[in-house]
Amino acid sequence: MNETIKTMVNHRTIRKFTDQKLTDDQIQQIIQAASFGSTSSYLMAYSIIGVTDPEKKAALASISGQPYIEKNSHFLLFCADFHRHMIEASDDEKAIISENVSSTENLLIATVDATIAAQNAALAAESMGLGICYIGSIRRDMDKVDQLMKLPEHVIPLFGIAIGYPDDNPEQKPRLPQKAFYFENEYANDQIQAEQLAIFDQKIEEYYLSRSTNKRTDHWTKQVIENLKKPRGARLTPYLQEKKFNKK
């Protein structure tokens, strides 16, 4: 197993960081790595905002409910972005493009572009010994994030990544067995999946009982059912449409 794959399979989410700051060179390498990810039709339909302003970090910590954002070294906000593509367009072209990029297909294009860049950034950071945590919960109040970052039409925040020097070494959270999520030539039937989920639940029970903090009895299947019984993102859809995304 080579160093790159070792970095991936050793991934842990880090939620506690030391005070040590990232150097400009580290940030530059992370952003450069992000930029060389694959991109759909060469659109590069994303932007990244590096957040260092303590007030803005405090606001993001409050919005997301993740207090360690205030203390981590560097916060990267990933946005879906079709704004720059229109800067050199005529008014007539802008009107056509604005209409076209408001489709769900283009939301997917930009979300995939941004996430490919983000995962390159995350792995680049981890390959340098840094720790990371994806912050999807900035979507709990996209209007506020939008105002904070002064995002124009056709630009929306998708998620953040907190990066810093780890001040914690948590156990690794197990992943689904390969046979539960990797299939050959067609989707697996429910019986095959149920068998694999039973194996995974056994593993997860051991994980939650043996880990050093927040021990409990839990199963993955039960946990995700409880989680998904809660509705999410009621304000997301109107916000996206106001920003000219996902309208058709």
Place this chain on the structure above:
Amino acid sequence: MNETIKTMVNHRTIRKFTDQKLTDDQIQQIIQAASFGSTSSYLMAYSIIGVTDPEKKAALASISGQPYIEKNSHFLLFCADFHRHMIEASDDEKAIISENVSSTENLLIATVDATIAAQNAALAAESMGLGICYIGSIRRDMDKVDQLMKLPEHVIPLFGIAIGYPDDNPEQKPRLPQKAFYFENEYANDQIQAEQLAIFDQKIEEYYLSRSTNKRTDHWTKQVIENLKKPRGARLTPYLQEKKFNKK
């Protein structure tokens, strides 16, 4: 610059592959690497289908308009997946969860989860000397891909990755200058962006004039305007809604 970051910044899209097959060990490492990506709320809301069946590969080549899919060694189809989360749920719970996961927020959760896994898979392959190409154009006919892969409700194909031994060494396509897509603490104004785009257009003109195949005079700003003037994904939205995604 470490090996992992070198792999990222040396990325090229490979569209021509030798006949050499991937070994089971390579595929296993790629899938394992994919599985250890970050995941929102531990949902792991994606599945991967490895396509080796020649007829199915030919069908995917035809749908996507990318003929080399027929000849590449291994094709990975990434799907957004909320099906497995319901396998152990009661009928009442299934009804609630089906309603909840049909939100745009949950489409984003699954798309980001799947793309993080995909980029790990892509980089794992590249770190072993293999070449990759993301195939978003399988979305040109999601109904057909759906039938081919026998996807149940709450599972949709997002994109594929063709993987194989490179039979080509194309020039690297330049990326936007950092100042055009990486901002600090707030989104950059149009003047700053326009300056960066002018610098990039100059670079792109040189790239298209100097590359070994398909030489032409072109600018990025012009290319993306022409591209985005074409509407895309008319059938995507009804398909997603039929599969209980992105309904609210």
